[in-house]
Each structure stands twice: as C-alpha cells, then as structure tokens.
Amino acid sequence: MAGREWLVLPGMTQVFLRYLSIAKEYLSGKSAIHNKPLMIIGDSGVGKGLFIECAKQLFECRAESAPSLQAVKNASPFIRINCASFTKDLAESEIFGHEKGAFTGATEKKKGIVEEAGGGVLVLDEIGELPESVQAKILIFIEEGEFRRVGSNKIERSNVFIIGTTNQKQGKFRADFWYRFFPIFIPALHERRLDVLYYIALKYPLIFNRLTPQHALSLLAHNWPGNIRELERVISIIMSEDLMRESQPLTGEHVQNKPIPLFFPVDTRQTSLAEMYLSRFCSDLLAADFDIESFNSIISCYGLQVPYSFSISDGLKKIKKIYAELEKKQTSHYYFGKKSFSERSFTKPILDWELNRKFLGKPQILGPTDKGFILYYYPDGFQKEYDNHPMLDLIQKMQNNINDEASFYQKIKICFEENMQRLGHLKNVAVVSRVNKIEEIGVCFSCICNFFLKNSSSHLNVFDQAEVHLAGSDSFGKVQKSIITAFVDAGLVPGALKFASGRKLIFKKKYRVETDWGEYVKSVLRNDDTPGVASGQVQPVENRVVCESVLYKCTEDELLRSYYKYLRSNYDTVVQVCRHAGLNESTCRNKLREFGLLPKQMKEDK
Numbered sequence: 001m002a003g004r005e006w007l008v009l010p011g012m013t014q015v016f017l018r019y020l021s022i023a024k025e026y027l028s029g030k031s032a033i034h035n036k037p038l039m040i041i042g043d044s045g046v047g048k049g050l051f052i053e054c055a056k057q058l059f060e061c062r063a064e065s066a067p068s069l070q071a072v073k074n075a076s077p078f079i080r081i082n083c084a085s086f087t088k089d090l091a092e093s094e095i096f097g098h099e100k101g102a103f104t105g106a107t108e109k110k111k112g113i114v115e116e117a118g119g120g121v122l123v124l125d126e127i128g129e130l131p132e133s134v135q136a137k138i139l140i141f142i143e144e145g146e147f148r149r150v151g152s153n154k155i156e157r158s159n160v161f162i163i164g165t166t167n168q169k170q171g172k173f174r175a176d177f178w179y180r181f182f183p184i185f186i187p188a189l190h191e192r193r194l195d196v197l198y199y200i201a202l203k204y205p206l207i208f209n210r211l212t213p214q215h216a217l218s219l220l221a222h223n224w225p226g227n228i229r230e231l232e233r234v235i236s237i238i239m240s241e242d243l244m245r246e247s248q249p250l251t252g253e254h255v256q257n258k259p260i261p262l263f264f265p266v267d268t269r270q271t272s273l274a275e276m277y278l279s280r281f282c283s284d285l286l287a288a289d290f291d292i293e294s295f296n297s298i299i300s301c302y303g304l305q306v307p308y309s310f311s312i313s314d315g316l317k318k319i320k321k322i323y324a325e326l327e328k329k330q331t332s333h334y335y336f337g338k339k340s341f342s343e344r345s346f347t348k349p350i351l352d353w354e355l356n357r358k359f360l361g362k363p364q365i366l367g368p369t370d371k372g373f374i375l376y377y378y379p380d381g382f383q384k385e386y387d388n389h390p391m392l393d394l395i396q397k398m399q400n401n402i403n404d405e406a407s408f409y410q411k412i413k414i415c416f417e418e419n420m421q422r423l424g425h426l427k428n429v430a431v432v433s434r435v436n437k438i439e440e441i442g443v444c445f446s447c448i449c450n451f452f453l454k455n456s457s458s459h460l461n462v463f464d465q466a467e468v469h470l471a472g473s474d475s476f477g478k479v480q481k482s483i484i485t486a487f488v489d490a491g492l493v494p495g496a497l498k499f500a501s502g503r504k505l506i507f508k509k510k511y512r513v514e515t516d517w518g519e520y521v522k523s524v525l526r527n528d529d530t531p532g533v534a535s536g537q538v539q540p541v542e543n544r545v546v547c548e549s550v551l552y553k554c555t556e557d558e559l560l561r562s563y564y565k566y567l568r569s570n571y572d573t574v575v576q577v578c579r580h581a582g583l584n585e586s587t588c589r590n591k592l593r594e595f596g597l598l599p600k601q602m603k604e605d606k
Contacts (some may be wrong), residue, residue: 006050006428022038023163036182039163039178052080112149114160124165193220197220207238207262213304214278215262218278223461226271234264234265234273277463302440447483447487507524567580
C-alpha cells in the first residue's frame, strides 16, 4: 500500500527546510548548538504531522547511513504519544512508570514511555496538556537524563530524543519548561493564504479548474480557523454535492458540456466559509457608490472578482419596481446597470437563459453585458406569480448570471511532477515550487487588501475586519505596480479610502505609484475634513496612535472603572448594563459596587 503523499506548500517551505536542518543535527546527537528537545508549535490542523513524519525518516536514515548503527536502529523505537489522552492523575505514571502498589489499581510494576523509548525518539503530542507538576519532572529528565517511577526512590536513567507538539500558547507552560525546548513555529493557513489555491490545484485539479474569480476571492479572504482540516472539509462538501448532482437527470448544462458550477458550503455549522462576509462587503461598496464595475474589470485579469450582490429585501423592491415600470410602458427589455434600472434597446441578449417556466409562468431570459445584465420577460401574469412566490430563486439566478466567469481557472494547468521538488532522503515528501500564474493571483489579493486598508494576514476574515491596516513600505513589484496604476488611472483611490476610513477626506494630490502607499494614506487621513468621528466609523491612524498611548498608561482597574462608568452613563438600568457587558446580574452588580457605580452609590457620590 502506497504511503501518504506529503506536500510542503510554498508558504511553509522556508520553515520546513529550516526545521529539517535543525532536526537532522539534533537527532545526530553530536550538535553542540541544536542539542535541545524540539517543540513544534502550530494551530490545530496546520500540518504538524508532516514535521513528525520527517523526524521519523531522518532518525531511520541516521542508522541506514552508518552500518555500525544498524543494530541500534533495530532496537531504537520511535514512540508517539498524545498527552491529551492522559488523565491528570495518571500522566506521571504513564510517562515515568510506577511500582507495584504505588496507588490504587497499581497491581504490578510498569515501565513508563521514557524508559520504553530508551535510545530512540519520544514524540509527545499536545504536550501543553500536561499538568505543571509533570512538566517539572520532564524538565529534570531533559536536563539530567534521570527520573524516578511513581512510588519509587530509585533513580533510573534513559537516553531519549524528545520532540513535543502543541497548539497552546506560551502561558500554558511553566516558563522554565517552555524555554528548555527549541521552538519551531508553523504558520497558520491565514498567514499563507495563497497556499489554499496551491493545495486545491495540486490535489483537486478538477475542482480548481471550476473555480470562479469570486470563489477564489472568498477562499483567499477566509481566515481558515481549522487550517488544512477545514479546507479538506470544504472540498469534501463540494465533492459530496457533485456526487448528488451526478445521480440526478441530465440538465441543459450537462447536454452542452458546460462545467457544473461549484457548490460552496452554505451551512455555517460546517465551516465559517459559509458566512457572507464578501457579499456584505460588496453590498457596503454599492451603498457607498463605489465603482465596482471598473474595479472588477482590473482584478478579474488576475483571477479575482468581487461578486455583484444585493440583499434580498433590496432585490425584491427593485424587481417590483421593474414590474411597475413595465406595466406602464409595456416594454419587454430592461437593463440593470451599476446604479439603477434604466430602459435600453437590445435585439437579443448575449446569453439566452430560460428560467423555470412554472416559477413565473412566462419565458424569462437573463443575459450579461459588458456593464450588467438584461432582464427580459413578458409582464402578463407576472403580478400573480410575484404575489404567490418568494423571489429568492430569481435573485440568486440574477447574481449567478452576473458573477459567472469561470474560464480563468480552466486555463491554468499545473503538472504535479513538474512543480515538485523531491527530497532524496525523504519518502513521499515533495516541496511545491511556486507557479507564476498563482503568484500573480496572490499579488492581486495583496493589492486589494492594501487598497481597502485590510490586513492580508489577519486572523479574521479579511472582509470582516473593522480596523485600519496600513501596508509596509516594501517597493512594488512589476505586477503590483501594474495593478495599482490601473486603480489610479480608473480614479478608484479616493472612493476606496473614503470607504475604508468611513470619513469624508480631502485629496490634495493624486497618488503616484513611486510614492509609499502607507505614507500617502497617512497624509490623506491627516488632512481629512471631518471635525469628529461618527459612531461606528474608523478613526484616523494618527488619532488611534494617540489613543493607544493613553490606554497603555492606564492600570487595569482604571480601564475597567472607565468602562463601567461609560455603561452606566448610557443605560438607565443595571439589567441593561449586564446585558451589554455579557455578565450575569450578580457578577455585574459586584463590579459596579466595587467601582462605586451602583445607583444608590452614585447618588451618594453626588
């Protein structure tokens, strides 16, 4: 049976190669520099298993390269234990062993895993789950190589290479224990978002070729709290939906050999990718009268696009308005542009699309144009169907028709073997090379984030961020310069900064590509024309820096007192304060009493 194929994606290559060098030296037992146990640190699902597998292969290669060590190899175990499976009371016994009668249930003498792993490698998964008392005992074992079984005073010795893995932060460990390990930090998927596209392209090329620019932007903007595991779940949902479609009768799309649209998850219980962050972002852009049409015409050249969407309630109103106007003018062709519905003259839509006849009772045709789409129908009988049926299906079909541009990813072909670098001493491990076409998509995504003052490495969904983030002062590359220049030439800079800051701004000079973007944004925010910050709007960067400097000088009690004083000034009752603070009434009253902010106390203060 073939072993599992491990992929080292471009965003993790540097960390991985550095780890290989360190692990090789540590497991040789001869390094004076890397002689500490290793701690592999990364969020759940980030790919720590790859690092452990490589450590195992490196340890086996050590013996194979030296015939004199072959016997040692055969006798040297590689043991991997999950510390989260130990109960607090039995963790010490499992690791160091115990004597007969050491505690209730200890009916016989037992070796611990440090003794069983003697001369080999001991991997302690989820090492952060161990209680501090056991951490202290492991610390002594690491430094002295000595331990005692539970219930024994006899000192035992064992020579073991230790590798720990954890998804916990430093505060979960004893300080001396934490610093005794050499840390290897694996970046989370939100820190290397472009790896999402690489992963899909290499492991699931048929799905990758069916991506649309809107899909790609959603995937890159998502924060992936479950990392690779969550990505695999999303792929599983898509494949499951495909299987269900295959079992259904053939539709027009199948007959015409058109690619079947991807079904992205819509249940937020399955994945937070189903959250409508990007659609809400688009709706906000529309409300701010931002020129999405020009913006999309630029970024779509690099495989990304903001979906043109609208809320259901607004959509219903607009559709009803169309019907009313059609009843008056008795016309059958209407065009939906960037801002409003207006009459146009078209002899035939670009793309014929007949909607469900039963749904509206008459033939319906939607067709995209270079500026929007055409809605074509006969108004007779429409009102009756409109009154009897919800319009969700029609609105969704409108959106899909406008946003359907899947050809970009159909043209990208990545050969698995040509873009892999095999490491001769490691089996089933391949380092993925960077692909220019995908790298350009990543550059475009970074430009979008910088343009709207978003953090492309945020632990949140990029389009769910409220804070302003200014990009670093790195010089623009060729692709980035081309994209930014197109933004400037299209006159999109003022609208983007006004939208991102939530303020009316004064633009004394036009942005030039050779100017640092961050410095330009700061200069614009410093010269804004708004006297104050409205509720819910973003403060200028300079004001936020001043605010932060004030906050850092306050003690925790001072901040809490100010917080509760603010709540009391905005709410009439203590119950309302409790709800806002998210505390039960007893706890909240105690806090208010502590700071002298209960109603009676406040009257006495007056």
